[in-house]
Amino acid sequence: MVIAQIGAYLFVWQVPMFLTVLAGWLIAGPYLTRRGLRRAVPEGTKVRLSRCARINLLANGGGLAAMAVGIGFFVALALRFGPRWLALTGVAAGAGAMIGMSWAVHWAMVNLPGRQAFRITLHSAAPMALITLAMLAAAFWPARIARIAAGELARCRTNLPSIDQALRLYEATHPGQRAPSLQALVDDKKLQARQIVCPARPDRPVGYLYVPVPVAEGEEVSQRILVCDRPGNHDGKRNVLYTDRRHATLSEAEFQALLQRPENADLAEADRKDR
Numbered sequence: 001m002v003i004a005q006i007g008a009y010l011f012v013w014q015v016p017m018f019l020t021v022l023a024g025w026l027i028a029g030p031y032l033t034r035r036g037l038r039r040a041v042p043e044g045t046k047v048r049l050s051r052c053a054r055i056n057l058l059a060n061g062g063g064l065a066a067m068a069v070g071i072g073f074f075v076a077l078a079l080r081f082g083p084r085w086l087a088l089t090g091v092a093a094g095a096g097a098m099i100g101m102s103w104a105v106h107w108a109m110v111n112l113p114g115r116q117a118f119r120i121t122l123h124s125a126a127p128m129a130l131i132t133l134a135m136l137a138a139a140f141w142p143a144r145i146a147r148i149a150a151g152e153l154a155r156c157r158t159n160l161p162s163i164d165q166a167l168r169l170y171e172a173t174h175p176g177q178r179a180p181s182l183q184a185l186v187d188d189k190k191l192q193a194r195q196i197v198c199p200a201r202p203d204r205p206v207g208y209l210y211v212p213v214p215v216a217e218g219e220e221v222s223q224r225i226l227v228c229d230r231p232g233n234h235d236g237k238r239n240v241l242y243t244d245r246r247h248a249t250l251s252e253a254e255f256q257a258l259l260q261r262p263e264n265a266d267l268a269e270a271d272r273k274d275r
Contacts, residue, residue, distance in 0.1 A: 014140075014143065017135055017138060017139050020135075021132060021135045024128075025056075025060060025064070025128055029056035030049055030053040030056045031049070031052070032128075034047050035123055036120035037120055040110070040116040041112075054109075055105070055109050059101075059121070059124070062101045063098035063099065063128070063129070064098060065101075066097035066100070067098035068094070069094075070097040070098075071091060071094035072090075074087060091133060095133060098125060098132075099125050099126060099129055102121045103117060106120045106121050149235060152234070153249065156198045156229065156233065156239050157239045157249060159208075160240075160241040162191065163185070163208070164247070166185045166190040166191040167185065167227075170188060170190050178213075179212060181210065181212075182196045182210050182227070183205075198229060198230070198233045206230075207229065207230055208229060208230060211266045211270050213266050223258060224261075224263040225240050225243075225259075226243045228271075230274055237251060238251075240255065259271060
């Protein structure tokens, strides 16, 4: 369950960002390590780049692994138990774990006192930790926004069956009539007020378009839209309820194509006026 929640924040567009940080670590890391090592050893001591590459691979590689474990642990706690600020605690803990692991490896590999080894860590691991945290923020903050939008779209769609049931109940209790508006369903106690509010736009008391057009006997209604999202509820998406009780999520292009059908002319006019 927790893994699935974490996976919801992963998108294909993040891959180039991860690869860029990985390439920066593999390319720039050895040079940063050599710079720090030169300042820690006696002047004139030869510092091979190949050795610095091995140190970088083990020290910063181990540091990145420690960061992933630290952040992952606290994020899992936040998703499983809450509160959400545990995820921010994980970021601080992950950065500390990375620097601590890198320092331990540097200390073991360069055969220098701990303080001098820590200076090397500050030259290589500290910049990498900052870059990694910046990358995580750039990758996962938009992902969080996208996940929230997807959740709002899904919750919005769950309102449609309730609206459909309320419309049919209204027709059953008012023979020969269709509900004049969605607000009338609330006033008639057929629906709760929150069920006509789109979760993405709580500022709108009525979040859906509805035109009470009667269906002629024998008329094809499979593509007639009875209720739909108002413009601007979701970015490029519309939830729709058809007169045959189907409901679906359409792209804006698909929705506009449906509005061109003659049976949706009244709803198309309402949509234009609502913009």
